[in-house]
């Protein structure tokens with residue numbers, strides 16, 4: 001069932017998403033060569049709790065971190081660990097924050113130092129595919145229109161579009177109906193309506209779309225071990241307009257000229 005939010009609930013979503021965005025900005029300060037992903041997780045936990053929020057991922061079905069750390073070939077759901085970031089890495093930080101009963105969910109893939117040009121281009125194109133998906137997310141259109149827009153944009157550029165993982169509805173729970181795939185046919189799927197809150201999150205591979213899951217049951221990697229990029233925003237459909245509730249502005253403030 002798709003739960004449509006009241007204006008009061010959407011206002012709470014705005015607040016939760018603003019805290020999520022500020023948390024990602026705080027993490028961005030620490031994303032640099034020599035830092036462990038565990039440190040990034042600690043920064044997230046502290047910032048979220050100092051601001052009265054709760055890290056939704058922590059303990060969710062046993063997930064051991066507040067953030068997912070997606071280094072290079074990790075597509076999604078990487079654990080924070082003792083891994084030390086190195087020059088040339090990319091790292092997606094996927095973060096869900098619960099505040100006053102509602103969740104914000106977002107992801108940004110950061111370059112660390114000098115990243116190979118084709119990997120940088122993968123990040124740029126994946127972020128643009130999120131914008132393309134958002135553009136297709138219009139009241140009265142369908143979920144398949146978003147899915148098809150993302151898929152077409154990415155496959156034209158020769159990338160692999162991950163199929164096993166999807167975007168989703170969001171609200172009191174981080175995962176609600178409907179699923180928002182990154183591939184599909186126009187004019188199919190649920191109609192996009194006022195009161196919906198949706199997460200669009202392209203997970204795009206430099207090589208093939210195939211993935212494997214580690215024996216930890218979580219860590220999702222590209223099968224060919226080529227890099228993968230991931231960006232995500234939380235959106236609300238309000239009065240016929242699509243409002244982007246999360247924001248990359250706090251990240252851009254930190255990255256300055258390094259921002260992509």
Ligand code: MF3
Pocket residue numbers: 056057058060063068077094095096105106199201
């Ligand atoms: N942002 C991720 C998602 O959209 C969060 C899941 S991480 C988990 O699915 F650990 F909580 F599962």
Ligand code: CO
Pocket residue numbers: 105106167168199201232
């Ligand atoms: Co999500």
